[in-house]
Amino acid sequence: MPVPQQLEFFVDPSRCIGCQACVQACTECDTHRGEAMIHLEYVDRAHSVQTVPVVCMHCEQPTCAEVCPADAIKRSGDGVVQSARKPRCIACGNCVVACPFGVPELYIDRAIMMKCDMCYDRTSVGKKPMCATVCPSQALFFGTREQALALRPQSAPTHTFRFGDQTITTRVNVMVPRRAVPSHVDVTAAMAERASGRGLRLPVLDSADPFADVEV
Amino acid sequence: MSPPATRATAWAIAFAIGLGVLIMLGSRNLAHFDAALVGYTFATLFATFGITYRYAMWLQRPPTRMYWRRGWRAFLAPRALPGNLARFAKRAVVEVAANRFILRRDRMRGVTHLLLMWGCFLAAAITFPLVWGWIHFETVPGHLGLYRAYLFGYATGDFAVSSALAFVVFHGLVWASLLVLAGVMLAFRRRMRDRGAEAVQQFGEDVLPLVLLAAISVTGLMLTISYTWLRGYAYSFLAILHAITVIVTLLWLPFGKFFHIFQRPAQLGVGFYKDEGARGDQARCRRCSRPFAPAQLIRDLITVERDLGFRYEMAGGHYQEVCPACRRALFGLAQGALWTAPAPPPSEDG
Structure with missing residues (x-):
């Protein structure tokens, strides 16, 4: 069954508190049981507590699918970009490097790419994705557009992103200020941006992140 | 017709004609060709056309073309070639033949795939040479209890009709059917119980291939049952029914999930490209x-x-x-x- 069109995903990274609940919940999804497909990215762990939850944005023209030499990544009619088809994926890693949002993950031992599929086992029957179900700060929200707008009176959703000269539109929305809704979110313009909340300083993390390899 | 489609059509025609020539040569100008199997033969010719066409179209996609070239270049690099040959042999056995990567994904799924893969491979290895007239058997003149096997018209060996070897060889498709049926049952079990699989599976892509394999296996076994225990009851009907299931599957090969059989070896080429990349x-x-x-x-x-x-x-x-x-x-x-x-x-x- 397709994901109902009136149900949308709204991501607001500025609300993320880094609690990891989404990461834990993600492992419960039946389509990738035991593996978390959501990324909880530390923007600059040595200096800031800022974290970014990153789910698949389900691009309308998915770069990952276009660059896949095995033609293994398909976008279903409801706009959800599915994980690589297991019989076809040859684990080349093109999609991992090509995705503008840095979403797909490669499991070399199993020769498969897996990624967030918006908890297709749940959303295709009208339920919320696991991450949105447990997010305490509603940085991840799944519902109707009306619900999202009522919940966030100062925010507006947008789904257009700019990466250099490339514009990407997505099925998943990101929340931006309603007072000045931009035509797009310019991701590459943030190359010089620094993490917010830089009052914290942990010099021990300056050279190398000792927790980088820790599986949470 | 677009240039890629024209090129793909040319390749497809060339491969289909090539197979036709090989059939003529292997069957000694159709001298050993079994006319009763002509439907299968034309189905394989069409399948060859379709598979080659789709493969050629696939190879012309920019990412596939790039990896195809890079993979071959990495494999044939003079300095790396000896090591690559050894790695190729190892990966062909471990990854392709033994399905290690699928077993790592899920052990039961790996077992299922091994049963299906080897069942189909065994069936194809028996059926295609028979259909194309490349293999045939004759009674040894003067020895009614002996059979002689011919490959491309050349005698390769004799064996007693009542020997254990003959029993195993002449029931090769039965063993293949049993392997496939076991695999199909395990695959259906997973598709009916696994909520993840249930959510993303599609009838044409995931269920129909299993139905076709089951149909081929069951009708094939019914043929054996008919001539072994039922004195040929309904044999003609069953033979037509079995032929229909096989021919439909052959004609469908280029379009559905079975195409991964031909696509999957690209994994080996990508491995050499990645090896080269890791060294660079x-x-x-x-x-x-x-x-x-x-x-x-x-x-x-x-x-x-x-x-x-x-x-x-x-x-x-x-x-x-x-x-x-x-x-x-x-x-x-x-x-x-x-x-x-x-x-x-x-x-x-x-």
């Missing part, structure tokens, strides 16, 4: 300066993206030169920057 320079992220992928991969990906019409060029470089972790961080930073930006001045009209 590594690309460093423009933002965090950490190495994140082989430089060759990034260069090739940029070429492929340009061929596909993507324009990820950015000030001073290319977005592909940013590592995935930094892309995720940039996503958050870009969104955060919108919230910290000063509010726009109120418009003059109020």
Whole structure:
């Protein structure tokens, strides 16, 4: 069954508190049981507590699918970009490097790419994705557009992103200020941006992140 | 017709004609060709056309073309060739023949695939040479209890009709059917019980192949049952029914899930490309300066993206030169920057 069109995903990274609940919940999804497909990215762990939850944005023209030499990544009619088809994926890693949002993950031992599929086992029957179900700060929200707008009176959703000269539109929305809704979110313009909340300083993390390899 | 389609059609015709020539040669100008199997023969010729056409179209996609060339170049590099041959043999056995990567994904799924794969492989290895007249059997003159096997018209050996070897050989398709049926049952069990599989499976892509394999196996076994225990009851009907299931499957080979049989060996080529990339320079992220992928991969990906019409060029470089972790961080930073930006001045009209 397709994901109902009136149900949308709204991501607001500025609300993320880094609690990891989404990461834990993600492992419960039946389509990738035991593996978390959501990324909880530390923007600059040595200096800031800022974290970014990153789910698949389900691009309308998915770069990952276009660059896949095995033609293994398909976008279903409801706009959800599915994980690589297991019989076809040859684990080349093109999609991992090509995705503008840095979403797909490669499991070399199993020769498969897996990624967030918006908890297709749940959303295709009208339920919320696991991450949105447990997010305490509603940085991840799944519902109707009306619900999202009522919940966030100062925010507006947008789904257009700019990466250099490339514009990407997505099925998943990101929340931006309603007072000045931009035509797009310019991701590459943030190359010089620094993490917010830089009052914290942990010099021990300056050279190398000792927790980088820790599986949470 | 587009140039890629024209090229693919030419390749498809060439391969179909090539198979036709091989059938003529292998069956000694159809002297050993079994006319009762002509339907199967034409189905294989059509399947060859269709598979080659789709394969040729697939190879002309920019990313596939790039990997095809790079894979062969990496494999045939003179310095690496001896090692590559050894690695090829090992990977062909471990990954392809033994399905290690599928067993690692899920042990039961791996067992299921092994049963299906080897059942189908055994059936194909028996059926196709018979259908094409490449193999046939004759009674040894003067020895009614002996059979002689011929390959491409050349005698290869004699064996007693009542021997254990003869029993095993002449029931080869029965063993293949049993392997396939066991695999089909395990696959259906998973598809009916696994909620993840239930959510994403499609009838044409995931269920129909299993139905076809089961139909071929069951009707094939019914033929054996008919002539072994039922004195040929309904044999003609069953033979037609079995032929229909096989021919439908052969005609469907280029279009559905079975095409992965021909696509999958690309995994071996990609392995050599990755080996070469790991030995070469590594690309460093423009933002965090950490190495994140082989430089060759990034260069090739940029070429492929340009061929596909993507324009990820950015000030001073290319977005592909940013590592995935930094892309995720940039996503958050870009969104955060919108919230910290000063509010726009109120418009003059109020």
